[in-house]
Amino acid sequence: FLSWLDFLEELVMGAHPLVADAITEAVEEKFFQGILQPQLLQMSELTVLGATAVLTGMVRQLRAPALLHRLVLFLLGPQRHPETPGDTPHPLxxxxxDRCDHLCDEISLASLRLFEELLQKPHEHVAHNLVLRNLEARAYLQRGPHAPEERGPPETDPEEDGLDLEEDPYFTDGFPDSFGTMKNPSPSSTPSGKGQVSEVVSR
Incomplete structure (x- = not known):
């Protein structure tokens, strides 16, 4: 089956646009709606599980944009407006x-894998139909221009303040020159004790 699907993809991507459109329309009518949809809507758990597994494999393998677009619309419907309680949902x-929270754990996991594969496909309608259309009316994103917030002067780090004060030439005003720095006396400026004694004896 997957080999047949791969052949159809190569045919659609390499054919003339009119031929490619006719092929994708036939796949949607004969396979998606004629075979896959009745199996997905059945009550038999084994049939549902097998059809969901086949569908997940198809979604994972599909690369042709035309076939992927047909499959996405087949599964999710074309609706793009926010959902309301009075709307008639797309049945499939x-x-x-609903099967993501099924009594059968295997069906729940298979359904979650299907949506995981769908959300990874490079098709804008998937994320919009499942999530974004229900968030557009909410104020999560402010579209209009807004004035920047008034902020005070930036706070500085205390360590940086200390460094600035130490480097400030006016920081030591009012203190003696010898404050903070002790200079060692040089031998030439201070006479030694022996020199003083010899001067006293000679006098």
Missing amino acids: RAQLI
Whole structure:
């Protein structure tokens, strides 16, 4: 089956646009809606599990943009407006979402894997249909221009303040020159004791 799908992908990507569109339309009508959808909507757990596994493999392998677009619309529907309680949901989308919390753990895991593969596909409608359309009306993003907030002077680090004071030439005003620095007397400036005694004896 996956080899057949790979052949169709290569055919769609290399064919004339009119031929590629006819192929994708036939795949959607004959396979997606004619075979896959009835199996996904059945009550039999084994049938649902097998169909979900096949669908997950298809989503993972699909690379042709035209086939991927048809599959995404088949699974999620074309709706892009925010969902409201009175809306009629896309039947397959609602069924697949409900099965993420199914009584059968295997069906729940298979459904979660399907949505994981869907969200990894490079198709804008997936994220918009599942998440973004329900967030657009909320004020998570402020679109209009706004004035910058008034801020006070930036706080400085106490250690940096200390360094600035030490480097400030006016920091030592009012203190004697010898404050903070002790100079060792040089031998030439201070006479030794022996010199003083010899002067007294000679006098």
